[in-house]
Every structure is written in C-alpha cells, then in structure tokens.
Amino acid sequence: MCLAIPAKVIKIDELNAQVELGGLIRQASIMLVPDINIGDYVLLHAGFAIQKIDEQEATETLSLLSQLTIDDNQ
Amino acid sequence: MKLVDEFRDSAIAKRLASKLQARKTAAVNLMEVCGTHTVAIFKHGIRQILPQSVKLISGPGCPVCVTPNNDIDNAITLVQDTSVILTTFGDMMKVPGTSSSFQYEKAAGADIRVVYSVLDALQMARDNPDRKVVFLGVGFETTTPTIAAAILEAQRLKLNNFFLFPAHKVVPPAMRALLSSDDVKIDGFICPGHVSAIIGSKPYEFIAKEYGIPCVIAGFEPLDIMLAIDMLLDQIASGKSQIEIQYRRAVSAEGNVVALGILNRVFEVTDAYWRGIGEIPGTGLKLRAEYRKFDAKDVFGIESGYDTEKESCQCGDILRGILDPPSCSFFGKACTPEHPVGPCMVSSEGSCAAWYLYQ
Numbered sequence: 001m002c003l004a005i006p007a008k009v010i011k012i013d014e015l016n017a018q019v020e021l022g023g024l025i026r027q028a029s030i031m032l033v034p035d036i037n038i039g040d041y042v043l044l045h046a047g048f049a050i051q052k053i054d055e056q057e058a059t060e061t062l063s064l065l066s067q068l069t070i071d072d073n074q
Numbered sequence: 075m076k077l078v079d080e081f082r083d084s085a086i087a088k089r090l091a092s093k094l095q096a097r098k099t100a101a102v103n104l105m106e107v108c109g110t111h112t113v114a115i116f117k118h119g120i121r122q123i124l125p126q127s128v129k130l131i132s133g134p135g136c137p138v139c140v141t142p143n144n145d146i147d148n149a150i151t152l153v154q155d156t157s158v159i160l161t162t163f164g165d166m167m168k169v170p171g172t173s174s175s176f177q178y179e180k181a182a183g184a185d186i187r188v189v190y191s192v193l194d195a196l197q198m199a200r201d202n203p204d205r206k207v208v209f210l211g212v213g214f215e216t217t218t219p220t221i222a223a224a225i226l227e228a229q230r231l232k233l234n235n236f237f238l239f240p241a242h243k244v245v246p247p248a249m250r251a252l253l254s255s256d257d258v259k260i261d262g263f264i265c266p267g268h269v270s271a272i273i274g275s276k277p278y279e280f281i282a283k284e285y286g287i288p289c290v291i292a293g294f295e296p297l298d299i300m301l302a303i304d305m306l307l308d309q310i311a312s313g314k315s316q317i318e319i320q321y322r323r324a325v326s327a328e329g330n331v332v333a334l335g336i337l338n339r340v341f342e343v344t345d346a347y348w349r350g351i352g353e354i355p356g357t358g359l360k361l362r363a364e365y366r367k368f369d370a371k372d373v374f375g376i377e378s379g380y381d382t383e384k385e386s387c388q389c390g391d392i393l394r395g396i397l398d399p400p401s402c403s404f405f406g407k408a409c410t411p412e413h414p415v416g417p418c419m420v421s422s423e424g425s426c427a428a429w430y431l432y433q
Contacts, residue, residue: 029220048193061298061301069089
C-alpha cells in the first residue's frame, strides 16, 4: 500500500497537476509538494504527489552503484 | 520509465549480486519493515542471490494486514445503514472480519466502492449530497498526509456528508515495540522508503542509539534493495549502527515538511491496536478536536473493543517475523489467496501472499 511511482509534472493548475508516467497522463494533487515546477519528477501515491524526486541524488546513487561494482570486479 | 529502468539495470544487478554472494558474514536477520519491500524482494528474486547466512524477515509493514478484525467488523456495521456509501482502497475488500468481509457485504447489496484516492471519495460526497460517504482510512505515513489534505479540503468545501473511519498507523513506534519483545532477533532494518519520504530519517535514530541496530532506508527497485542490503552488511561488519539513507533521491533527514505540517494539523497521535501485536502506545492517529465532525466513529457512535481475533490464525506471529509463512499449518492448504483465512494472505503486500505467489 506504500507503492509510489515516479511521474513527470507536465502541467500545473493551482494545486492540481497533470503528470505523465510511462506514457499515461494522470491528475495529481500537489497540495503536499506546492513548490513543484513543470518538468520536475514526483512520487505519485493515491492521487497525490507526495515528494519531489531529486534527480541529482538519483544520478549520484547510480554512479555509486557503477563504481561499487566495477571496483570489486577489478 | 525514467527513474525506474536505471535502477533495474541487469548488468549492474549481476555484478552487485556477485558482490553480495561473495560476502562472508555471520548469520544475520535483516527485517524489511514495509510490505511494498516484501513484494519487491520476492518479485526480483533477491532472497535467492543472498548468501545463506543472510536471512530476510518480513515485518509488520502491511497496513491491511495489521488492521484488526474489530475495525472491519465496525465498518461493516456502518453499511447496514442504506444512506451510507463506504469507500475503501481495493486491498481491504477481501479481508475477513469476524464473520463477513466487504466483498461479501457488497455482493449482498451493501454500497461499498473501491477508490484509487481519497479524493475520489471526496468527489463522491459532492456528487451525492443525500448520502453519507465514509472513507475507510487504512495506511501508514505514506498515505496519511493525503487523508489529512482531503479533510482540509472537506472543511474548505463545508461538506457535511464526508466522514473518515480512522484506522491509520504510525511506523517507528511499532519498530520499538518489536525490539522491546525478544521474540525475534533483528540485526538490521531495511526501513520503508516511502514512509520515510514523508517522515525523514530522524524518527529512526532511537533504533541505532538505544538498540545498537543498523538501519538503511531503501528504495523499491532491485538495485536499491540490493545496495541497501550491502550497506547494512557493511555496518554490521564494522560494528556500526547508524541510520543511512540509500533512497536519497526521495528521502532526506527532515522528510516532507509540508506534508508533515498538514498531517499534524489534522491528526494527533493516539494508541492503536495492531493485529497480532496488540495495542502499541502512540501508533495510531485520531482527528484533532476541530476536525472531529468528520470522524465516522464519533458520528455513528462506534465503540472500540479489540477482542475478536481468530485464535487459530497465525498472522500475528508472521507479522512479528517469528514465523515464516510456510510454517503456518493453514498456508497453501486452508489459506490461499482465493480463500484467505487471515489478512497476510489477502493483501497483495502480505507476506503470505508474496510467498504463495513467488516462492
């Protein structure tokens, strides 16, 4: 029940947004993340954006994963 | 899908699996608290790639599973009133109460509707001013801010036919309750990523400080979970106990401050009964006085009382990590997803359902 899926914000109308996930367009309330901008990624849960996704942190986690596994196999 | 596919990269997963398999570690029990993690772990076969000395135990983090019979029985009582529309997330439909379930009552004619979001229930109340729309509020901190936001919206719209049946629960104090009983040895926690997206990492600090147990807050893709296990094993090997965040793209130390503000504006902490565990102080949420008019328990005069669990059902031991699902005498025989005896087999995130489907 704690499933939340990354979705891209494509339109904002006050506290409602249109978000795109895997080609689907859904409505989402952004009451819980009011400072969101078009182009941002959010976690979508039960009709609400519950958190902004930090893409910089995502990139860093991926490079850590690459580094960790390359180092160990050298 | 961006921010999903990268964390399922098979080449990195293979290398990380080899790294994990090669680890020499003493026998350890790692508990994944969250039911969404339980399903992801089974779905991606993560149990199979770990060294035999590393055992994953499923914890009490499936909100459907820990909802006591009494809440289900009381909600069923509500729909005997034909002016009521009961709305719920789909997972609750098949959960057996003492003598019935929502699915059975719906088949018998009760107006029970599955919704994707609490906002759907709110809209239903606006569309049906002559009916009383009750939303059965089940869920942890991931979900509760959305319910709080809906209550604020109901207040703003001056709706007098929208009600919440509050059965929400709070995670960190339940982890304390698990640790306080010596039923199961836990050497590390995989902490719930989306609960933590809301509450941040600070509420877990007591686990490291008071109990000396390492915690890693993990995301839900296979690379996230594998990395979190690697981080936990690093902490255990070096004798550390810290709260680390693997899921940094969604979780910070403070969490979502706006969501927490809305949650705390609408709800206050109370005690709650967890199926199989019992009453745990400070793990429930009730509406604050100014929002009590939306409380279905108050409005419909429902009294609490929690002594209706089936004694033969072993979901309680499974929720505490004492029993693996196949050790339950009902598992796969009297209890299957089609005919569940207990909630751990009903919910798609219940550990019994996950074992049954994937193992």
